Amino acid sequence: MSALQLSHDELVNVYRTMRMIRRFEERVMQEMGTGDIPGNTHLYAGQEASAVGVCLQLRDDDYISSTHRGHGHSIAKGVDIDSMMAELFGRASGTCGGKGGSQHIADLRKGMLGANGIVAAGAPITCGAALSAKLLGTGQVAVAFAGDGAMNEGVMSESFNLAKIWMLPIIFVIEDNGFGEATANAHVSAGSFTRRAESYDIPTIEVDGTDVFSVYAAAGEAVERARAGGGPTMLHVHVPRYYGHYSGDPDTYRTPEEKAAMRRERDCLGNFRKRVKDVSLVETAELDAVDEEVEAAIDRAVSAARAAPFPPMSALTTDVYVKYL
């Protein structure tokens, strides 16, 4: 679909969110270097158009579930970046009070059912959310994001089957960045992902995930089908992964040329700027202003996170149950 179908403000918002994700991730990578963000994290940089294009089709109360690489989906679904940054720093003001960390950011008020440290585990959970929507008659839809590697976990296939026979209002978005950790997808995946979903009679759409407009259009079709009671759709979205698998990955299994070409040729932000410029819909200066705005917001998030207290020691054993004894 053409960029023209989005209003000027929508376009600016799309850009802002993509830019926000990109810079959030770049900043997280930089802050990892300070040692102040504990552990490791999986960065979504390069894949922004997928999360943003899909979530732009969603209502506030629609559900999404994410993966270990969850920051982009969270931001696109509207989770507050201050709370996310604080969560990464392990602070009490984090989205999960500092108890979850990068791989478990969840915000049910935004319909965000959680990043997930277990590959493919979000798929059946999202079927459950879709079932809730269906049985409660709310008209909500649910989106399960997953990677190419996740396609080889059995529960993914089980979820396709369940979603189809129960005609759930769900969209499976397979973000194919060509790698599961350091292993190339071609080395471990037989056949075709779209044919896998189609073998359950689930309609599929293959999309260029560096073009937010294509993603938006495909997601629109899927969401419309889901809301109309037409059951599941699977989107196979091709995306680049800018960093290594995780923040500590030297990524030597890809050649420097290959990585340079990826960043040069497969950049959703550059694509977007070019596309809107071609049709003179948004001024370059306006996007530059967004860049600055984003920068400031991220600065604020980092400063606030650094200033926030760690969780109280009592938090260690609370929230295991609603009520135990």
Add this chain to the structure above:
Amino acid sequence: MSALQLSHDELVNVYRTMRMIRRFEERVMQEMGTGDIPGNTHLYAGQEASAVGVCLQLRDDDYISSTHRGHGHSIAKGVDIDSMMAELFGRASGTCGGKGGSQHIADLRKGMLGANGIVAAGAPITCGAALSAKLLGTGQVAVAFAGDGAMNEGVMSESFNLAKIWMLPIIFVIEDNGFGEATANAHVSAGSFTRRAESYDIPTIEVDGTDVFSVYAAAGEAVERARAGGGPTMLHVHVPRYYGHYSGDPDTYRTPEEKAAMRRERDCLGNFRKRVKDVSLVETAELDAVDEEVEAAIDRAVSAARAAPFPPMSALTTDVYVKYL
């Protein structure tokens, strides 16, 4: 393929094995009534042509794995019926010394890797056997039998993928009797089983499982491919299930008419007799003699099983490990 491609003796053998399975199961059902066979069991009656047609293509040292409905596969692969009957009676002379029971009959000397109480669990195990064959360069192939219900377990899909990317000498034989326990397959399975396998670039053949010659031909193609290094094949074999899901199942979810029609129209033994008679390959009298021979063999197996001792009490805690302390 035509019945004519099998020699007279081979034809008699095919009939004998199918008949043996049928009568073994009918006798087990009858003996369950005496209360002397403990627990419950899943009977293979009706599905004989699948096990026999496939196993006829196998070498003695080829591998098979089976399911909870395992008697037919075991007999077809050459496991001794005396030991099997004794196992069902829980006796020390059983295939597993009485410790396994119906759902765990295994005989590695015959390449039989075990019935399995966990739906679909045999599939990856059989991939492992195929991997052994491949790495040890023995030329063996491995067959994983599974039901239609098993097709919805995720590990089935995982096994398809693994088998294909590793180009394992394996054949998946999906015996579709239309039911998983009391649930009709159509109620729980989306899409198509052959397309599911094909989505992993695994070639498939759909076969009438009441015609042993069709099964034999399809298995021949699959085994040839596997031995030649051509990787996995999936056979989708349509079979009738004569009894309820297990020996205690009143099977009221199928109508009496439907069950009568099934036995009338979908009988691999009747089919066989008709086919060989049409081409005058085996005399009816000869087959009748086989019937008597089978009857006597089963009588002997039951008598021997009844006469055999239960395992010694010491067997309770042996064989947990090769060596523990």
Add this chain to the structure above:
Amino acid sequence: MAQKSFRQALNEALHFEMGRDPRVIMMGEDLTGGAGANGVKDAWGGPFGVTRGLLDAFGPERIRDTPISEAAFIGAAAGAALTGLRPIAEIMFVDFAGVCLDQIMNQAAKFRYMFGGRAKTPLVVRATYGAGSRSGSQHTQALYPIFTHIPGLKVVIPSTPYDAKGLLLQAIRDDDPVIFLEHKMLYDTVGEVPDGAYTIPFGEARVARDGKDVLIVAIGRMVQVAEEAARKLAAEGISACIIDPRTTSPLDEDTLLEFTETIGRVVIVDEANPRCGVAADISALLADKCFDALKAPIKLVTAPHSPVPYAPNLEDAYIPSADAVVKAATSIIKR
């Protein structure tokens, strides 16, 4: 009060709560039996007849016969619990938890904690457990030690029809994920069960029998075995007290400690395998907290460290017997 079977007690709880709360739904394999077939509907009423009549009463949207995909439907149940429903999911035999443990252990059990307390997961996973049915090693395990080990889960193991109903109602109303375990060999046992609804709080042990010489702690079906042992002991002039914890997580430590303090001699009977089992768990607790009150070592009567065998003579020997309990009790009384 009416005499009812364990099966019927459970069935009543399900009927009652589904009628009361439209958010309660059920899913599992052959929950009804006959789905999609041409003959009788609800032909099985569930693999063990526990869910009979629910399809008729509540329809196929709320009573969902699933594909054989435990990971998918347990996960779906967890996701539905997270988003406003109160699902009851059935794993036909608890042994099959091996194919869906991730959704129980890493997902449902941990949502609330990982999400900083900003979620709840009112999920009940029902499953049958236990030996005695001649079903071989993969359909007979107890496995509750595994669930008891996992923080975030509650583990309920009723031993009587009365408790089965009250504990199941509590499980469905509970806001945390609950593993509800039903011993196959208890379904036909009969006891008094009120017609109406009632709940039994978790973490409150039941004193199944009063006594002063020895305390027998028994889990699930083993309460029956303990009762038989107590009768035999009584014949020898030994008075045994029996405590049934009813839930292993939470565990009613107070009651266990109180009775241990008073009686000073303890036998724990547990059908699960012994290593890292519930018997050892309770023993460690009592041996620590009641050190001075203990007059003799705590004795554990459990299954051996082996899978469950098929042959009837072996399976019978596998299951803890009343005689073994008597022997253990006598050994510490004579001491």
Add this chain to the structure above:
Amino acid sequence: MAQKSFRQALNEALHFEMGRDPRVIMMGEDLTGGAGANGVKDAWGGPFGVTRGLLDAFGPERIRDTPISEAAFIGAAAGAALTGLRPIAEIMFVDFAGVCLDQIMNQAAKFRYMFGGRAKTPLVVRATYGAGSRSGSQHTQALYPIFTHIPGLKVVIPSTPYDAKGLLLQAIRDDDPVIFLEHKMLYDTVGEVPDGAYTIPFGEARVARDGKDVLIVAIGRMVQVAEEAARKLAAEGISACIIDPRTTSPLDEDTLLEFTETIGRVVIVDEANPRCGVAADISALLADKCFDALKAPIKLVTAPHSPVPYAPNLEDAYIPSADAVVKAATSIIKR
């Protein structure tokens, strides 16, 4: 003897045994890293660098980078073990056992028993475990109580580089399925490791430190914590003995009982969750068998009954500390 890291010790064992026995193969996710990609081959040497160099030495047929399908490849490893190979399969984080427990618990562990002793399953499942890496609730669990509970499995938890090598060689040569657990925070620890091959038998505890006032039993990484505690106790004039069981199944009961008899005071330190844990398991054993020798209650120092939190201050508090061990030891010495 050369000083080597825990990681290198494991790597040497793998190199040695794969060189010696052509039936040994390995499979797992990113066992090498970079499979199918255009850049450096064996780029990772495994997610934690343990399998580095094996691809070069033994080639892709024997060192197999797998799809993300633990159930399939653990099952395949079990099937390969049943049919003549000696596979080593890697679960990157033991937490992922949730998606493949069936193949471990119901298949590999039970083949031999169910088949009446007519099969063997020489399978090693390697996995990392443990807290301390700021990885959140799903990448930090210990879970060895679950494996210890399951008959048919052996469970190995090395605490030093020396033991890591000798126990891994034993695991590969062992004819039974072995769960081999490597604590992520131990990989960089250094100790003396001989260049050649040697095995350490299962079921033989190591006396990590001699002492007479209190016995500290410590599992895996907790041996370090116990050692720190022992140093602190020594400063207070208390002499602590440390025993590292090295394998929880089989468990070296004899050594544990012998030292308990002599010392009479016991603290057990275990990183796993407490309910139905290894600490409780050992405590129940000692409290029963050494009842008369015990001068004080056995104290357990474990993680709390909660998932592992992400925030560093909370995660540090989650892990049993030397101070907690000192406190527990002091409490029973003062008694």
